Amino acid sequence: MMKRTWLTSASILTLLVVYGVLYARQPGGPRVLLLLTDVLFVTFALLAAILALKASRMFEPGAAARWVWLLLSAGMLMLATAELLWTYHNFLDRPIPFPSAMDILWAIGYLPVLLSLLLQYRTLGVQISRRRKLTVFAIYLGVLIVAFVPLLGSILPNPGGVAAMQILISAYYLIGNLSVAFVASLSLLFLGQALVSRPWQYIFISILLFAVAGLTFAYGEWNNLYATGRNLLSAVVDVAYVAAYLLAAAGAYAQLTLRLST
Amino acid sequence: MSGTLPSNIDKSADPTVANQAACSDLTLLFTLLITGLAGAIARTGGKPLADQFEQQLNRFATQHGWSVLTGLTDLNDLKQRVPSVDAKILLSVYLSYIRYARMLAGQALGEQMLKSVLLTLLNRLPPHLADLNRRYKIIFP
Numbered sequence: 001m002m003k004r005t006w007l008t009s010a011s012i013l014t015l016l017v018v019y020g021v022l023y024a025r026q027p028g029g030p031r032v033l034l035l036l037t038d039v040l041f042v043t044f045a046l047l048a049a050i051l052a053l054k055a056s057r058m059f060e061p062g063a064a065a066r067w068v069w070l071l072l073s074a075g076m077l078m079l080a081t082a083e084l085l086w087t088y089h090n091f092l093d094r095p096i097p098f099p100s101a102m103d104i105l106w107a108i109g110y111l112p113v114l115l116s117l118l119l120q121y122r123t124l125g126v127q128i129s130r131r132r133k134l135t136v137f138a139i140y141l142g143v144l145i146v147a148f149v150p151l152l153g154s155i156l157p158n159p160g161g162v163a164a165m166q167i168l169i170s171a172y173y174l175i176g177n178l179s180v181a182f183v184a185s186l187s188l189l190f191l192g193q194a195l196v197s198r199p200w201q202y203i204f205i206s207i208l209l210f211a212v213a214g215l216t217f218a219y220g221e222w223n224n225l226y227a228t229g230r231n232l233l234s235a236v237v238d239v240a241y242v243a244a245y246l247l248a249a250a251g252a253y254a255q256l257t258l259r260l261s262t
Numbered sequence: 263m264s265g266t267l268p269s270n271i272d273k274s275a276d277p278t279v280a281n282q283a284a285c286s287d288l289t290l291l292f293t294l295l296i297t298g299l300a301g302a303i304a305r306t307g308g309k310p311l312a313d314q315f316e317q318q319l320n321r322f323a324t325q326h327g328w329s330v331l332t333g334l335t336d337l338n339d340l341k342q343r344v345p346s347v348d349a350k351i352l353l354s355v356y357l358s359y360i361r362y363a364r365m366l367a368g369q370a371l372g373e374q375m376l377k378s379v380l381l382t383l384l385n386r387l388p389p390h391l392a393d394l395n396r397r398y399k400i401i402f403p
Contacts, residue, residue, distance in 0.1 A: 055308075058308030058309055058310055058311075059304070059305075059308055059309065060304070060309065063304075063305060064305070065305060065306060065308070123305070123306070124306065124375065125378060127374070127378055190372075190374055190375065191371075191372045191374070191375060192372040192373065192374060193372060194369075194370065194371050194372025194375060195307060195311070195369055195370045195371075196303075196306045196307040196311075196370060196371060196372070196375075197372065255308065258307050258308065258310070258311050259311070259314060260311065260314050260315060260318060260366055260369055260370060261369065262318065
């Protein structure tokens, strides 16, 4: 089991390093990198959806945990569809309005992912002291404020309908991500080093990466800084998204390969 | 703990009947515990993990004198038959298997969740079984 965990982590890291190197070198130019990035988003989101669906079948019909994995699978499938549409638009060089169909699909698709983690928390019947809960809550609240202030600072000087929309969308993702990460960290604190916590360790990091990627993307978009391959901020966004999808898939894979050590 | 046996066994008029009753009670509590742990593992880690838990416990039992002592093939046979052996020996054997089962369940569920599962099992015991468990100490958080 330890060997498999180590192998999974090493494989993820290797994939990310290879992508990072390709990102920095850009063989074939920025357009090839853009397509590669889009294809990776779709592939890993789809992989996460398929593996989560398989993981749901490890539980009896009607079991809450089956719903946890089904919701995660449904969410990932919608995110994969949104990413596929992005790829289509990028491939044909078509202008993308804001908010686009992909934004809406992304926003809706994200809900089952959030619900999945909340249901997981409830299913476990987490029992944690009030003090620990408050400490974790204070940390997340601090992160939320620190993360959101620079974004507001960049959006508010140009008020208007689009700015309001941008603030709402960014707040939705950030608050959603961090709230779920808060709940997930309580579940992980409760489970400790338990075998059943392994899949959720990956998914917890995946959610945090979605938060980082989403916030950085919103900041980059608003300030016209984001374009795949253009700068460090874009690299952070793209690598974080690739890693987030990859880790969601790794979480489902970890669930499928859970074994007691003999 | 494994050396102490409930007083009702010794006080019974017919030692054979009393011994068989004790074996039956011990088996019921042991089965409840193992089923409860496997159920909790299945709910949180999935059916294959719960199956592996039961298989490993079975292997441990067969490697530690189960068939020789009871004449049963494995622990699954407890669904059909109660072993007819000295209750004191059966208690000590069950306690040894329980230690192993708790170790495996702790690995799967983590100590906090294992405790919570055991407490739930304990609280759900009907009064007569809770009374028996207090004497045999089969299920404890």
